[in-house]
Amino acid sequence: MTAKRWFPNRPFCDGGWQYMEQVRIGVIGTGRMGQNHCRVFSNMRHAKFVGVCDVNGDLGKEIARKYEVSYFRDVDSLIENVDAVSICTPTPQHYELVMRCLDRNVHVMVEKPFTETLEQARALKEAAESKRKLVVQVGHIEKFNPTFIELRKVLEGMTILAMNFNRLSPFQGSNVDVDVVLDLMIHDIGLVVDLFEAEPISMDAYGLSVFSDTIDHGLAVLRYDPGLLVSLTASRVTEQKVRGINVTSKEAYIEADLLNKNISVHRRTLGDYVNHKNSGVKYRQESLIERIVVPAMEPLFLELQDFVNCVIENKTPQVTAADGYNALRFVLLLRDKILETMKVQ
Known part of the structure; x- marks a missing residue:
C-alpha cells in the first residue's frame, strides 16, 4: 500500500492527501557535498531525482548529464518542478534559499551549518514551525552514523x-x-x-x-x-x-x-x-x-532516506530546524x- 503524503499547491485527493510512490527531488548546489546528494538520490527507491541547479552552469550541466536529469538555470524553475530539495550551497546562501522554498511550499533538506547567523536560524526555525506540513531537516549527518x-x-x-x-x-x-x-x-x-x-x-x-x-x-x-x-x-x-x-x-x-565503524x-x-x-x-x-x-551503512544514505520518508509519511525529521538552531547557537x-x-x- 502506498503511503500518504501531503503536497500543498499540488493536485489533491482524499481531503488534501495525495497518493504518490516517489518524492520529486532537486539538488541546489553541485559542489562536493551536492554531488554526494545527487549520487544517493539517484539510487533511492522512493526518490525521483529531477534535476540540479548551480550558479556554475558548466558544472551543473556536467552533473545533470552524469545522472541524466535536468539542469535548471535558476532556483525558481527547479522549485516549480519538485516536491523537495537538498540545499548544498555555501552557508551564506542558506537563509534566502530555505525561505524561498518554504514560501513555495517545498520540503527542505539543508546542509549544516543551518545558517550564517543566529538571527537567520531563529527566523527559519519560526518559519518552519509555522509550516507544520512541510519537512525542514538540517544536515547533521553524524546523528545517522x-x-x-x-x-x-x-x-x-x-x-x-x-x-x-x-x-x-x-x-x-x-x-x-x-x-x-x-x-x-x-x-x-x-x-x-x-x-x-x-x-x-x-x-x-x-x-x-x-x-x-x-x-x-x-x-x-x-x-x-x-x-x-x-x-x-x-x-x-x-x-x-x-x-x-x-x-x-x-x-x-x-x-x-x-x-x-x-x-x-x-x-x-x-x-x-x-x-x-x-x-x-x-x-x-x-x-x-x-x-x-x-x-555497514552509509550515513548520508540514512540521512537522506530519513528525509524522504518524513516527506512521504508526513513525519517530523530526526534533525529539525529547532535542532539546527540549537546546534548553531x-x-x-x-x-x-x-x-x-x-x-x-
Whole structure:
C-alpha cells in the first residue's frame, strides 16, 4: 500500500492527501557535498531525482548529464518542478534559499551549518514551525552514523562520567571558507545536543591559528550537572584523519571510531593473586573487551532516506530546524569564547 503524503499547491485527493510512490527531488548546489546528494538520490527507491541547479552552469550541466536529469538555470524553475530539495550551497546562501522554498511550499533538506547567523536560524526555525506540513531537516549527518546509533544503545543504563570527542583532519582538502569550529566541531556539538537535553553549567574553550588567520585547532570543555565532563577537540592541522568518541562510565570504558565503524567496550577488570607452584605468588589481571558489530551503512544514505520518508509519511525529521538552531547557537558561543582567548594570547 502506498503511503500518504501531503503536497500543498499540488493536485489533491482524499481531503488534501495525495497518493504518490516517489518524492520529486532537486539538488541546489553541485559542489562536493551536492554531488554526494545527487549520487544517493539517484539510487533511492522512493526518490525521483529531477534535476540540479548551480550558479556554475558548466558544472551543473556536467552533473545533470552524469545522472541524466535536468539542469535548471535558476532556483525558481527547479522549485516549480519538485516536491523537495537538498540545499548544498555555501552557508551564506542558506537563509534566502530555505525561505524561498518554504514560501513555495517545498520540503527542505539543508546542509549544516543551518545558517550564517543566529538571527537567520531563529527566523527559519519560526518559519518552519509555522509550516507544520512541510519537512525542514538540517544536515547533521553524524546523528545517522551507524557507529553513533550503536553507541547510544551501548550507553543505555550506564552512568557517564566523561566523554571525549575528537575530530581531526589535515589542512589540505579542508573547508577554508569557515573556521574549524563551524566546519568540524559543529558535527560533535550536534551529537552533544542530541545526547544531553540540559544546558552545561560551564564552558571553556581555546584555540590556535596555524595555517590561516582564523581558528584551525579548537578545544572545548563543558561541565554538566552532576559531575559530567565533555571535551571536544577539532583540528585541521593533523596529518591523520580521526573521528572518535571515548566514553568513561562507572561500568565501562568505550571507544567508538566513527570513521572505521567500530566500537570497543572495555569492562571493569578484576585482579587476583595466583599461587604458582614453582614461581611463587603472582598478580594476574583479566580484562573483558566487547567488540560491537556496527552495520555497514552509509550515513548520508540514512540521512537522506530519513528525509524522504518524513516527506512521504508526513513525519517530523530526526534533525529539525529547532535542532539546527540549537546546534548553531551552541557552536557560536564556543567560537566566541575561543576568539576571546586568542585575543588575550
